[in-house]
Amino acid sequence: MKIAIIGAGLTGLTAAYKLAKEGHHITVFEKDATPGGLAAAFPVGSDHLDRFYHHVFVSDSELLELLKELSLAQELQWYEPKNAIYVDDKLHPFTSPLDLLCFKPLRFVSRIRMGLLVLRSKFIRDYRPFEHITAREWIVRRSGQDAYHKVWGPLLRSKFDVDEEKVSGTWIWNKFKLRGSSRGKNINKEQLGYLNGGFITLVHRLIDTIKGLNGTVALNTLVRAIKRLPDGHWAVETDTVTQVFDRVLFTGAPELLSFLCTDLPDNYRESIEAIKLKANLCLALELKESLSPYYWITIAQDGLPFVLIIEHTNLVGQRGYHSHVVYLSRYLDRSDPLFSASDEEITRLFLDGLKKVFPQFSMGNLKRATLSRAPYAQPVVTLGYGDRIPDIKTPLEGLYLASMPQIYPEDRGLNYAIGLGKKAADKILF
Numbered sequence: 001m002k003i004a005i006i007g008a009g010l011t012g013l014t015a016a017y018k019l020a021k022e023g024h025h026i027t028v029f030e031k032d033a034t035p036g037g038l039a040a041a042f043p044v045g046s047d048h049l050d051r052f053y054h055h056v057f058v059s060d061s062e063l064l065e066l067l068k069e070l071s072l073a074q075e076l077q078w079y080e081p082k083n084a085i086y087v088d089d090k091l092h093p094f095t096s097p098l099d100l101l102c103f104k105p106l107r108f109v110s111r112i113r114m115g116l117l118v119l120r121s122k123f124i125r126d127y128r129p130f131e132h133i134t135a136r137e138w139i140v141r142r143s144g145q146d147a148y149h150k151v152w153g154p155l156l157r158s159k160f161d162v163d164e165e166k167v168s169g170t171w172i173w174n175k176f177k178l179r180g181s182s183r184g185k186n187i188n189k190e191q192l193g194y195l196n197g198g199f200i201t202l203v204h205r206l207i208d209t210i211k212g213l214n215g216t217v218a219l220n221t222l223v224r225a226i227k228r229l230p231d232g233h234w235a236v237e238t239d240t241v242t243q244v245f246d247r248v249l250f251t252g253a254p255e256l257l258s259f260l261c262t263d264l265p266d267n268y269r270e271s272i273e274a275i276k277l278k279a280n281l282c283l284a285l286e287l288k289e290s291l292s293p294y295y296w297i298t299i300a301q302d303g304l305p306f307v308l309i310i311e312h313t314n315l316v317g318q319r320g321y322h323s324h325v326v327y328l329s330r331y332l333d334r335s336d337p338l339f340s341a342s343d344e345e346i347t348r349l350f351l352d353g354l355k356k357v358f359p360q361f362s363m364g365n366l367k368r369a370t371l372s373r374a375p376y377a378q379p380v381v382t383l384g385y386g387d388r389i390p391d392i393k394t395p396l397e398g399l400y401l402a403s404m405p406q407i408y409p410e411d412r413g414l415n416y417a418i419g420l421g422k423k424a425a426d427k428i429l430f
C-alpha cells in the first residue's frame with residue numbers, strides 16, 4: 001500500500017517504521033523544518049537539547065523495546081533525581097519519603113496521609129470509579145484539604161490553568177502511580193532515564209531506518225487538505241503537490257484533522273473538536289552557574305509566571321552543552337494573550353520570576369535563552385473522558401487518527417506515543 005503519515009513526531013515515525021518494515025510505501029509529511037514534534041531539539045554547545053524537557057521511567061516498556069530493536073539501548077542512561085517544591089517563598093527538598101515527613105508546610109497527619117496515598121496508588125488497578133469524580137475530590141477524600149491546598153491544587157492549576165476543577169481523578173491517580181513505579185523496589189530511590197544526545201537521537205535513527213526501507217520523510221511540508229476520492233483513494237495536498245494514497249494516518253491534534261478533512265461526518269468532527277489540549281511555553285536557559293542542587297522544582301504557589309524549574313544538567317550532567325541548562329515551563333490556553341506575546345516579553349517575564357525564586361540570579365549568569373511554544377501540549381482529561389476518546393479508525397474508510405489525547409488512562413508521553421504509533425500501524429494492516 002501507499003501510505004501517507006502526517007506528523008514526524010514519535011507517533012508518526014513509529015507507525016512509519018512499522019509499516020515500512022512490512023514492505024509498504026511510506027511518505028511522512030512534517031510541517032516543521034526539523035523532525036520530532038514535541039521531541040524536536042536544537043544545538044547547544046556540541047550537543048543537542050530537547051526543545052521541551054524529557055525524562056523516561058523504568059516502566060516505559062514500549063520505549064525500551066524500540067531502543068533495543070534500533071540498537072540504541074546502550075544510549076539510555078539512568079539517573080537519580082533530586083526534587084524540590086517551592087511553597088511559602090521557600091524551596092523544600094521533595095525527593096524521598098523522609099523529605100515528605102519533614103515537609104513543614106503540611107500538618108504531620110497530612111504528610112502521612114499523602115505518603116500513603118502515593119504508595120497505595122501503585123497498587124490500584126481499576127481506575128473506572130475515578131473517571132467520574134474530579135481530581136480535587138479524589139485527593140481531598142484521600143489526603144485531606146490541607147494537602148490539596150498546599151500541594152496538589154497549585155500543581156493541578158499549574159498544569160491545567162483555568163481547567164483545574166474539570167480534571168478527573170483518573171489523571172491524578174495515574175500520576176501518583178507513575179511516580180510510585182519509577183522507584184522500583186526501593187522507595188527511597190527514584191530512577192529517571194535520558195537518551196545520550198537527547199530523544200532526537202531516537203528520532204534520527206527512526207528516520208534513517210525508514211529511509212533505508214525506501215520510505216520518504218518530507219520536512220517543511222505542511223499538509224493543507226486530505227480529500228477522499230470517488231474511487232476510495234485519498235488525496236493529500238501540500239503547498240506544492242497533491243499525492244494519492246491508499247491510506248492516511250494523521251498524528252497531529254484531533255481538531256486539526258477536522259479542519260484538514262471536510263469529508264468527515266459532522267457528529268465526528270464535533271466530537272474531535274471538543275477535545276481540549278493545553279499549550280506550553282518552555283524557556284531553555286544556558287547558564288554559567290548552577291541555580292540549585294535540584295533537578296525538578298515544582299512551583300506550588302501562585303504569583304509566578306511558570307510552574308516548573310527544571311535544571312536538566314543536575315540530572316544528566318553538563319555533557320557537551322558547556323553550560324548549566326535550566327528549563328522554565330508554563331502550561332496555558334492557546335487563547336491566553338501570554339501565548340502569543342513576543343519572545344522578548346515572555347523571556348523578560350520568566351526571568352523576573354526566576355529572580356523571585358533565586359534572588360542571587362543575575363543577567364550576568366545568562367548565556368542564551370531559547371523559547372519554544374507548543375500549541376498542543378497536554379490533553380485536558382475531564383470527567384468521563386474514557387467514553388469520549390475517538391478510535392484510531394475514523395468513520396471514513398482508509399483514514400486514521402493517532403494523537404496524544406487517545407492515550408488513556410496513562411498521560412501522554414514518549415513511551416505511549418511509541419505504543420500508539422504501533423497500534424495505529426496494526427489497525428492499518430488488519
Ligand SMILES: Cc1cc2nc3c(=O)[nH]c(=O)nc-3n(C[C@H](O)[C@H](O)[C@H](O)COP(=O)(O)OP(=O)(O)OC[C@H]3O[C@@H](n4cnc5c(N)ncnc54)[C@H](O)[C@@H]3O)c2cc1C
Nearest residue numbers: 007009010011030031037038054055223252377413414417
Ligand atoms: C513541556 C512538555 C514536557 C514533556 N515531558 C515529557 C517527559 O518528561 N517524558 C515523556 O515521556 N514525555 C514528555 N512529554 C510528552 C511527549 O513529548 C509527547 O507525548 C510526544 O512527543 C508526542 O509525540 P506525537 O508524535 O504524538 O505528537 P507530536 O510530537 O506533537 O507530533 C505531531 C507532529 O505532527 C505535525 N503536524 C501537525 N499538523 C500537520 C500538518 N497539517 N502537516 C504536517 N505536519 C503536521 C506537527 O508539526 C508535529 O511534528 C512532554 C511534552 C511537553 C509539551
